[in-house]
Amino acid sequence: MLWNTLVLALREIRRNLMRSFLTVLGIVIGVAAVITMVTLGNGATVMVSEQISSLGSNLLMIHPGKRMGPGRDTSGASNFRLADAEAIARDVAAVRAVAPTSSAGVTAVYANENWSTTVTGSSGDYFTVGNWTLAEGRAFNAAEQRAGTAVCVIGATVRKQLYGGQDPIGTKLRMKNFSCEVIGLLQSKGQSAMGRDQDDTIVMPLRTVQRRLAGNQDVGSIMVSVRDGADTAKAQSDIERLMRERRHIAANEDDNFNVFDTRQIAETLTGTTRVLTALLSAVAAVSLLVGGIGIMNIMLVSVTERTREIGIRMAIGALEREVLLQFLVEAVVLSSLGGLAGILLAVAASLVLAGVMGVPFILDPAITLVAFLFSAAVGVVFGYFPARRAAQLDPIEALRHE
Amino acid sequence: MSAIPKPGAAPALIEFRGVTKIYGQGQAAFQALDGVDLTIREGEFVAIMGPSGSGKSTAMNILGCLDSPTNGSYLFRGVHVERLSRDQRARLRRFYLGFVFQGFNLLARTSALENVELPLIYRGLARAERHRRALQALEAVGLAEWADHTPAELSGGQQQRVAIARAIVTDPAVLLADEPTGNLDTARSRELMELIAGLNRDQGITIAMVTHEPDMAGYAGRLVHFVDGRVDSDEPNPHRR
Numbered sequence: 001m002l003w004n005t006l007v008l009a010l011r012e013i014r015r016n017l018m019r020s021f022l023t024v025l026g027i028v029i030g031v032a033a034v035i036t037m038v039t040l041g042n043g044a045t046v047m048v049s050e051q052i053s054s055l056g057s058n059l060l061m062i063h064p065g066k067r068m069g070p071g072r073d074t075s076g077a078s079n080f081r082l083a084d085a086e087a088i089a090r091d092v093a094a095v096r097a098v099a100p101t102s103s104a105g106v107t108a109v110y111a112n113e114n115w116s117t118t119v120t121g122s123s124g125d126y127f128t129v130g131n132w133t134l135a136e137g138r139a140f141n142a143a144e145q146r147a148g149t150a151v152c153v154i155g156a157t158v159r160k161q162l163y164g165g166q167d168p169i170g171t172k173l174r175m176k177n178f179s180c181e182v183i184g185l186l187q188s189k190g191q192s193a194m195g196r197d198q199d200d201t202i203v204m205p206l207r208t209v210q211r212r213l214a215g216n217q218d219v220g221s222i223m224v225s226v227r228d229g230a231d232t233a234k235a236q237s238d239i240e241r242l243m244r245e246r247r248h249i250a251a252n253e254d255d256n257f258n259v260f261d262t263r264q265i266a267e268t269l270t271g272t273t274r275v276l277t278a279l280l281s282a283v284a285a286v287s288l289l290v291g292g293i294g295i296m297n298i299m300l301v302s303v304t305e306r307t308r309e310i311g312i313r314m315a316i317g318a319l320e321r322e323v324l325l326q327f328l329v330e331a332v333v334l335s336s337l338g339g340l341a342g343i344l345l346a347v348a349a350s351l352v353l354a355g356v357m358g359v360p361f362i363l364d365p366a367i368t369l370v371a372f373l374f375s376a377a378v379g380v381v382f383g384y385f386p387a388r389r390a391a392q393l394d395p396i397e398a399l400r401h402e
Numbered sequence: 403m404s405a406i407p408k409p410g411a412a413p414a415l416i417e418f419r420g421v422t423k424i425y426g427q428g429q430a431a432f433q434a435l436d437g438v439d440l441t442i443r444e445g446e447f448v449a450i451m452g453p454s455g456s457g458k459s460t461a462m463n464i465l466g467c468l469d470s471p472t473n474g475s476y477l478f479r480g481v482h483v484e485r486l487s488r489d490q491r492a493r494l495r496r497f498y499l500g501f502v503f504q505g506f507n508l509l510a511r512t513s514a515l516e517n518v519e520l521p522l523i524y525r526g527l528a529r530a531e532r533h534r535r536a537l538q539a540l541e542a543v544g545l546a547e548w549a550d551h552t553p554a555e556l557s558g559g560q561q562q563r564v565a566i567a568r569a570i571v572t573d574p575a576v577l578l579a580d581e582p583t584g585n586l587d588t589a590r591s592r593e594l595m596e597l598i599a600g601l602n603r604d605q606g607i608t609i610a611m612v613t614h615e616p617d618m619a620g621y622a623g624r625l626v627h628f629v630d631g632r633v634d635s636d637e638p639n640p641h642r643r
């Protein structure tokens with residue numbers, strides 16, 4: 001009986017190819033849209049959090065001035081000195097590494113190529129704090145730091161712009177009034193969460209930058225890496241207390257520096273992508289709904305013909321439940337076919353789009369299931385319920401249906 | 403009243419006892435059948451005639467268990483049909499009745515063979531057997547070569563033959579036909595009537611047929627006239643063809 005019904009249903013699907021196709025199409029589009037949107041949204045979220053973790057873990061940034069961001073007030077806030085960084089490393093227990101930095105914009109020249117980039121002077125801890133690894137060569141050593149030797153480590157973008165395919169190690173890079181030897185190449189990190197190219201950088205010993213480029217003893221900012229498992233908030237307040245003391249800030253005065261926990265950026269950005277994903281999902285849900293309405297439309301339009309068909313079947317002796325089972329099986333088969341095709345389409349589209357957008361492909365099984373079930377439910381409800389109404393009529397009523 | 407059975411007459415197959423049918427309710431209520439008594443015996447060929455709107459189709463639909471009477475009794479081989487459940491009536495249609503409509507009522511986009519097979523599917527016959535019997539029925543109505551054609555590819559006469567094949571493929575106890583020639587020209591009507599009369603004569607199938615054409619009624623053995631929802635006259639056909 002069930003086998004018979006399945007055969008009947010499949011025969012009906014084949015017989016009404018256009019109607020079946022349109023029904024399936026509605027489901028395919030709805031399911032594919034939802035899954036694709038959510039998959040891309042998830043990919044973007046994961047990409048952002050990966051970029052954030054590439055910034056370095058448990059990272060505190062200390063800047064002079066009252067607050068971060070646009071309109072930052074640096075009036076009356078003197079820069080830090082190397083001694084400030086040393087004091088933090090010595091006095092704050094939870095600190096793993098401290099990197100004082102001083103940055104300057106330069107145009108670097110090698111052979112006939114030149115490239116405008118940023119030079120950061122720092123200690124060897126800079127590589128630890130910033131989560132950098134070396135692709136080639138070495139970082140500068142303590143002696144070079146003390147002496148302010150003209151050595152540098154370059155980022156992947158600088159290497160590409162100035163050297164092309166050439167090996168940069170051991171070459172001399174000219175900038176302004178001096179030249180420095182390239183001793184290392186940084187492993188590429190790609191774009192930051194803010195969209196900045198992190199590989200567009202040159203790193204030198206702090207003293208080299210201070211002497212040759214900045215011409216002063218200032219430290220622009222201090223980066224602090226907190227030990228794993230240590231309390232970042234505690235480290236932050238310890239640093240704040242230490243800095244207030246060292247900068248002689250009275251109890252009634254505001255800080256003239258700012259300790260910033262990068263995890264806050266991480267949280268903000270992740271939150272933003274989450275909102276974006278939710279928004280995309282809402283759009284996708286609408287398309288699922290539209291697909292559902294399409295299915296409903298096709299089913300309802302064919303109700304007249306189907307009602308007569310039901311009348312004919314009952315007139316020649318079909319039981320109500322046999323007719324219903326046939327329509328149910330038909331609706332389930334169509335909807336599941338549509339749902340499966342939608343999932344396949346979504347996977348293909350997401351793979352392509354994720355590649356184009358440069359985000360990872362992360363299929364959410366829960367959303368996939370929900371989209372599938374929803375479309376199946378729509379198909380079943382609108383395929384089945386009109387049929388049920390028709391099957392409850394006297395055969396002659398169904399046959400008379402106009 | 404129905405004729406008093408003569409000794410040795412065939413047993414009653416169908417019996418209407420005071421059947422009424424009222425369509426609609428209240429002001430709009432319309433009495434289509436008004437106490438119909440009618441007995442049809444095994445092997446009979448009854449033509450039901452009468453003016454348009456006299457209740458012929460209504461009576462036919464009740465006979466075919468496609469509709470239920472408002473009042474009165476319908477006995478099929480002594481069983482009170484009006485007391486049966488929907489499923490039991492469906493089984494009655496499935497195993498005992500064959501119905502031919504004026505408007506054919508074939509499944510669209512479905513081959514003649516598949517249309518004829520349909521009642522056998524609900525009887526649970528195996529595929530090969532269904533196929534064999536459906537072909538046989540199509541052969542009986544002279545359409546074996548048209549088995550693969552859909553209704554849209556067939557003429558009205560051919561469609562009605564397919565419908566008859568579908569009705570007789572199950573070897574029903576009774577064939578009910580409501581103006582089967584209503585949509586056909588005279589020549590096609592004659593051919594179809596020869597076919598139907600042959601079923602009664604050669605296979606002994608009981609037939610009740612509505613028609614308003616005396617020509618077609620001429621093939622029947624008994625003529626029942628309806629007027630205003632009542633049986634006006636009920637007598638043997640003196641000039642059976």
Ligand SMILES: Nc1ncnc2c1ncn2[C@@H]1O[C@H](COP(=O)(O)OP(=O)(O)O)[C@@H](O)[C@H]1O
Binds near residue numbers: 425426454458
């Ligand atoms: N479904 C219906 N609803 C209301 N009135 C109906 C319905 N079917 C038939 N009638 C009325 O019942 C009467 C008998 O109809 P019918 O049995 O079709 O007559 P006939 O077949 O003899 O022409 C007609 O007056 C018709 O208008």
Ligand SMILES: [Mg+2]
Binds near residue numbers: 458459460
């Ligand atoms: Mg009629």
